[in-house]
Amino acid sequence: ATGINLSDNMITDMPPRLFDDHELIRSVWLSNNRLEAIPDGLFDGPSFRGDRTVSWLYLNNNRLTSIGPRLFSRMHDLQGIDMHGNQIQYVDPTAFNGLDMINSIDLSRNNVSMIEGGTFMNKELRFVSLSHNQLTRIESSAFGPSLDHVWLTANANLTCAGAGGSGVLPSGAECIDDGWCDAKWGVSRLGNSVCDGFHDSAYES
Structure with a gap:
């Protein structure tokens, strides 16, 4: 098993079947490029289907503006x-x-204004960072019961108090919006304790 690192290459687009001939890939890095969209079929190859396939995907610091329907649906592992660090306005x-x-999704430092119901209902999902967006609303059925932590730091029109009061968060989930921690790195790979100078014990689990 190995990884493919295409970061820092100023890539603007990719062939839809680029990874079809690769097997046993565990990580894919596409960080720090200029991607504006993910082509249909890019994540449909054998390395993205079934067990023992890609576990970690890095698309941070590109120019993506939306996340389309079932974009990652074949990536069961x-x-x-x-x-983080794109220009995402809409998440299907x-x-x-x-x-x-x-178990972890980092959408921090984007331009998302609303999270619709059902978006984060994955049964093992524990960590979601939505810090530094433009959030005004999260629908009450957005998160599943497995959620442990959600970060809402620097969303001027939505606070943890507002989210909690409207019944958005599952029972027992912790919400962080105090500016100490935006989970910029930790949420994308559990076990990494780097969190804007604030060590969150949740990363040790």
Whole structure:
């Protein structure tokens, strides 16, 4: 098993079947490029289907503006996805459907204004960072019962108090919006304790 690192290459687009001939990939890095969209079929190859396939996907610091329907649906072994630092305005509520093993999603530092119901209902999902967005609303059925932590730091029109008061958060989930921690790195790969100078013990679990 190995990883493919295409970061820091100023890539603007990718062939839809680029990874079809690769097997036993565990991590894919596409960080720090100029991608504006993910082509249909890019994550449909053998390395993205079934067991013992890609576990970590890094799409951070590109120019993506939306996450389309069921974009990652074949990636059943995916555990963490990092999309921080894009220009994402819209997340389709089915974007993460089919990710049975996903436990961390980082969408911090984007332009998302609303999270629709059903978006984060994955059964193993524990950590979601939505810090530094433009959030005004999260629908009450957005998160599943497995959620441990959600970060809402620097969303001027939505606070943890507002989210909690409207019944958005599952029972027992912790919400962080105090500016100490935006989970910029930690949420994309559990076990990494780097969190803007604030060590969150949740990363040790």
